[in-house]
Amino acid sequence: xxxxxxxxxxxxxxxxxxxxxxxxxxxxxxxxxxxxxxxxxxxxxxxxxxxxxxxxxxxxxxxxxxxxxxxxxxxxxxxxxxxxxxxxxxxxxxxxxxxxxxxxxxxxxxxxxxxxxxxxxxxxxxxxxxxxxxxxxxxxxxxxxxxxxxxxxxxxxxxxxxxxxxxxxxxxxxxxxxxxxxxxxxxxxxxxxxxxxxxxxxxxxxxxxxxxxxxxxxxxxxxxxxxxxxxxxxxxxxxxxxxxxxxxxxxxxxxxxxxxxxxxxxxxxxxxxxxxxxxxxxxxxxxxxxxxxxxxxxxxxxxxxxxxxxxxxxxxxxxxxxxxxxxxxxxxxxxxxxxxxxxxxxxxxxxxxxxxxxxxxxx
Amino acid sequence: xxxxxxxxxxxxxxxxxxxxxxxxxxxxxxxxxxxxxxxxxxxxxxxxxxxxxxxxxxxxxxxxxxxxxxxxxxxxxxxxxxxxxxxxxxxxxxxxxxxxxxxxxxxxxxxxxxxxxxxxxxxxxxxxxxxxxxxxxxxxxxxxxxxxxxxxxxxxxxxxxxxxxxxxxxxxxxxxxxxxxxxxxxxxxxxxxxxxxxxxxxxxxxxxxxxxxxxxxxxxxxxxxxxxxxxxxxxxxxxxxxxxxxxxxxxxxx
Numbered sequence: 001x002x003x004x005x006x007x008x009x010x011x012x013x014x015x016x017x018x019x020x021x022x023x024x025x026x027x028x029x030x031x032x033x034x035x036x037x038x039x040x041x042x043x044x045x046x047x048x049x050x051x052x053x054x055x056x057x058x059x060x061x062x063x064x065x066x067x068x069x070x071x072x073x074x075x076x077x078x079x080x081x082x083x084x085x086x087x088x089x090x091x092x093x094x095x096x097x098x099x100x101x102x103x104x105x106x107x108x109x110x111x112x113x114x115x116x117x118x119x120x121x122x123x124x125x126x127x128x129x130x131x132x133x134x135x136x137x138x139x140x141x142x143x144x145x146x147x148x149x150x151x152x153x154x155x156x157x158x159x160x161x162x163x164x165x166x167x168x169x170x171x172x173x174x175x176x177x178x179x180x181x182x183x184x185x186x187x188x189x190x191x192x193x194x195x196x197x198x199x200x201x202x203x204x205x206x207x208x209x210x211x212x213x214x215x216x217x218x219x220x221x222x223x224x225x226x227x228x229x230x231x232x233x234x235x236x237x238x239x240x241x242x243x244x245x246x247x248x249x250x251x252x253x254x255x256x257x258x259x260x261x262x263x264x265x266x267x268x269x270x271x272x273x274x275x276x277x278x279x280x281x282x283x284x285x286x287x288x289x290x291x292x293x294x295x296x297x298x299x300x301x302x303x304x305x306x307x308x309x310x311x312x313x314x315x316x317x318x319x320x321x322x323x324x325x326x327x328x329x330x331x332x333x334x335x336x337x338x339x340x341x342x343x344x345x346x347x348x349x350x351x352x353x354x355x356x357x358x359x360x361x362x363x
Numbered sequence: 364x365x366x367x368x369x370x371x372x373x374x375x376x377x378x379x380x381x382x383x384x385x386x387x388x389x390x391x392x393x394x395x396x397x398x399x400x401x402x403x404x405x406x407x408x409x410x411x412x413x414x415x416x417x418x419x420x421x422x423x424x425x426x427x428x429x430x431x432x433x434x435x436x437x438x439x440x441x442x443x444x445x446x447x448x449x450x451x452x453x454x455x456x457x458x459x460x461x462x463x464x465x466x467x468x469x470x471x472x473x474x475x476x477x478x479x480x481x482x483x484x485x486x487x488x489x490x491x492x493x494x495x496x497x498x499x500x501x502x503x504x505x506x507x508x509x510x511x512x513x514x515x516x517x518x519x520x521x522x523x524x525x526x527x528x529x530x531x532x533x534x535x536x537x538x539x540x541x542x543x544x545x546x547x548x549x550x551x552x553x554x555x556x557x558x559x560x561x562x563x564x565x566x567x568x569x570x571x572x573x574x575x576x577x578x579x580x581x582x583x584x585x586x587x588x589x590x591x592x593x594x595x596x597x598x599x600x601x602x603x604x605x606x607x608x609x610x611x612x613x614x615x616x617x
Contacts, residue, residue, distance in 0.1 A: 204400075210397055210400045214396070215415055216415055256515065258516050260520040261520075262520055262523060264519075266525070267524075271528055271532075278528070281529065284529055285536070288532065288536035291540060292543065295540060295544065296543050296544070299547055302548075303551045305474035309474050310557050314475070314476055
């Protein structure tokens with residue numbers, strides 16, 4: 001593969017290039033020697049990362065793929081990476097093959113996967129892995145097809161940037177919601193997949209969301225009921241929102257403990273979707289709309305009538321009308337009078353014209 | 364001699380109105396941001412009372428006050444009925460009558476200039492009865508739907524599955540109706556009305572002036588005067604019976 005620099009100001013001077021190369025080699029040497037010891041510990045991982053970042057924080061580090069002209073960029077914002085959920089891990093956790101330097105092109109290009117074993121252990125000493133979440137995602141409605149719209153791990157964790165992985169547990173509700181609404185509020189995308197486009201709008205009418213809007217953090221967002229990774233439509237028996245599982249989902253600890261079937265299937269948390277399906281709710285909404293509009297219209301008319309009577313506005317209006325009518329009438333009468341005054345003259349003129357015409361034409 | 368005044372509301376009735384007034388305002392203020400969460404400045408109400416949990420607690424305390432007020436009124440109505448030996452038309456002067464329909468029609472004619480005078484209203488005219496029954500309709504709707512939303516798991520489990528969505532719609536829509544009616548209609552009748560501006564003081568003093576009595580309740584005024592004339596007395600405020608407790612003065616049986 002031929003590599004060319006993708007940077008607009010690619011005419012990097014020779015001395016710069018040499019300097020960068022020297023730095024890179026230096027960094028690589030120290031990195032390779034340090035790596036085996038760095039695998040287990042976060043601090044050591046961070047140290048190893050520092051060696052990678054010596055090159056990878058350089059601006060505009062990248063190339064344009066000569067095969068399809070796709071730009072590939074390798075610059076990493078160190079601050080963003082260190083602030084991410086993976087900030088304390090070494091680069092080799094996800095890029096084990098990239099430790100060799102110069103990086104073998106094919107290996108470096110290998111996409112890291114999220115379901116492999118990490119090289120760290122959790123607090124109980126077990127090897128840490130995201131394999132379960134990855135498997136759940138693959139088994140979910142989101143992982144079923146190979147549609148480009150299907151979300152990957154990175155769609156929700158890090159907004160597409162693999163070096164900005166964010167932890168969702170404990171994140172503010174708005175952040176946890178945004179992971180879903182990014183796609184589910186997109187009406188076009190939802191229409192493409194036959195998914196109700198009002199899922200987000202109807203949720204925003206629920207007390208779950210309104211409480212969040214006013215600062216609550218404990219009420220349910222999307223993932224609390226639909227799960228984060230194992231999302232399945234309600235019709236699927238395995239879904240957390242399937243009829244058979246709803247009581248358990250609603251009755252989670254710190255939620256609606258003691259919830260039974262009728263509570264769980266009420267559908268109040270996506271009210272609009274429920275209204276579409278239940279004529280009773282539809283008529284109830286229309287009833288209140290008519291009641292409110294009718295009552296208020298009646299009361300407003302009553303007030304306007306009362307006020308006009310108190311100030312005699314109707315009398316005033318009538319007088320004004322009479323005055324306008326009289327004024328217009330007088331003007332019209334005068335105009336008619338003028339016409340009438342002209343009448344004899346017009347008649348004489350007409351008769352004279354007729355006589356002249358008769359003479360000219362027939363005599 | 365001071366101006367004569369007439370008792371319109373007894374102390375107990377004023378108490379009922381005050382409880383309703385305070386609880387209504389508190390419920391409306393703490394409820395309306397929840398109805399319009401997208402209106403940013405309404406959220407300041409929750410900020411002022413110390414956040415959503417505090418607002419929720421205040422809303423529920425006010426709800427208990429309003430429900431208690433409603434129950435007290437029901438007891439009061441029963442007592443009136445017993446006192447009047449189970450003659451509802453006598454015991455409850457708020458009940459709509461055929462005269463109210465006639466008055467409504469005559470008032471409409473008057474408004475359009477097709478009649479010279481307003482009809483002669485009795486103690487409670489049709490507007491006042493409308494206000495009264497608006498509360499009679501609204502309070503149970505708000506109470507039942509509110510309790511369902513307050514204890515969703517209990518009521519949700521024991522009622523049909525549509526109960527919670529129905530309560531949700533009823534509570535938010537009826538609240539809008541009630542607030543609009545109060546702010547537009549009731550406030551017009553007791554505040555903005557040119558005859559009353561800035562405010563009718565009857566909710567505090569319980570009394571209205573003789574002039575107001577003649578203008579707005581001529582039938583009742585004449586009846587009281589007739590009773591007084593029979594007794595050959597001047598109907599001073601202190602000597603007048605409290606008709607508000609037991610309905611029109613001439614119908615009092617005890």
